[in-house]
Amino acid sequence: MLLRAALTSFRRGETLAAQPVSASVDVSLKHLAAYNSxxxxxxxxxxxxxYPHVLGFPLQMKLMSGPGFPFPLPGLVHVANRITQARPLTADEPLEITVSARDLRPHPQGTQVDVVTSISGVWEGVSTYLRRGGGASSTGEQLERPVASAVWRVPADIGRRYGAASGDRNPIHLHPLSAKVFGFKRAIAHGMWTKARCLAALEGRLPEAVTVDVRFKKPLLVPGRVEFSASENGGGWEFAVWGKGPHVLGSTS
Structure with a gap:
C-alpha cells in the first residue's frame, strides 16, 4: 500500500475522475478490541x-492511489473530518462500504477534495484533504484557549500502536527518524486517533444519531502533553485538544 502511495508522487492532475470502490466487511472482535484499547x-x-473509518481505510487508500485521483499521496494533508451516523452500527452486522471522492475545489493554500466513506446507508465519514501549492500561506486564526477538562500525556509509541490497529502506517506517525524525512521534528499523532480519543472521553454523552465535525490544526508531536476541553453548547458539544496551540477543534450536533 505504501509503495502504491509512493508511486503517485508523479501525479499532476487537475481533474477528479476516480470511480467509487466498494466491499463487504465483517467486524473482527479482536481488531475491534485492539482499536478500543x-x-x-x-x-x-x-x-x-x-471505528468505521478504519474499516474503510483500505478502500480509501485503493481509491486515492488508483487512477482518476488527482493528487499524489505524499504531502497530502488531512485538514478536516466529519462523521454522521443515523444509528450506531454493531459488531455482528455485515457492513457494505463504498468510498468515493467529490468536490475538488480551491483552498487559500492550494486545492482540496473530499473522500467520502459510506457504510450501510447509516454512517458517513467525509475526510477533507489539502494539496498545498499555488496559494498564500495561512495567516492563522485568533483562537482563545478553552478551559481544560483534562490533561493527557500522549506516549511516543501512540503512532505505532494506532497504526497497527487502524492500518494507517504513514511514516510520519511511526518513528522520529521517518518523520524527520517529511520535515517533522518528531513523530506526530494521527489526527483520527486524536478525534477518537476525544469521543472516547465523551462516551455515553452523545446521542445515537449524531454528527461530529473536527478540524485538524497543528500537528501533535509525540511524546507530548496536551489539554482536552469539552463543554455543552446548544444541545451539542464543543471540544478541543491544545498543546502550545490548537491540535483539534471539534463540535457535535
Missing part, C-alpha cells in the same frame, strides 16, 4: 463512532 473506548455492542 488504543483509543480509550469501552467494550460495547455498538461500534465506536470513529
Amino acid at each position: 488504543v483509543c480509550g473506548f469501552g467494550l460495547r455492542d455498538a461500534l465506536p463512532l470513529t
Whole structure:
C-alpha cells in the first residue's frame, strides 16, 4: 500500500475522475478490541463512532492511489473530518462500504477534495484533504484557549500502536527518524486517533444519531502533553485538544 502511495508522487492532475470502490466487511472482535484499547473506548455492542473509518481505510487508500485521483499521496494533508451516523452500527452486522471522492475545489493554500466513506446507508465519514501549492500561506486564526477538562500525556509509541490497529502506517506517525524525512521534528499523532480519543472521553454523552465535525490544526508531536476541553453548547458539544496551540477543534450536533 505504501509503495502504491509512493508511486503517485508523479501525479499532476487537475481533474477528479476516480470511480467509487466498494466491499463487504465483517467486524473482527479482536481488531475491534485492539482499536478500543488504543483509543480509550469501552467494550460495547455498538461500534465506536470513529471505528468505521478504519474499516474503510483500505478502500480509501485503493481509491486515492488508483487512477482518476488527482493528487499524489505524499504531502497530502488531512485538514478536516466529519462523521454522521443515523444509528450506531454493531459488531455482528455485515457492513457494505463504498468510498468515493467529490468536490475538488480551491483552498487559500492550494486545492482540496473530499473522500467520502459510506457504510450501510447509516454512517458517513467525509475526510477533507489539502494539496498545498499555488496559494498564500495561512495567516492563522485568533483562537482563545478553552478551559481544560483534562490533561493527557500522549506516549511516543501512540503512532505505532494506532497504526497497527487502524492500518494507517504513514511514516510520519511511526518513528522520529521517518518523520524527520517529511520535515517533522518528531513523530506526530494521527489526527483520527486524536478525534477518537476525544469521543472516547465523551462516551455515553452523545446521542445515537449524531454528527461530529473536527478540524485538524497543528500537528501533535509525540511524546507530548496536551489539554482536552469539552463543554455543552446548544444541545451539542464543543471540544478541543491544545498543546502550545490548537491540535483539534471539534463540535457535535
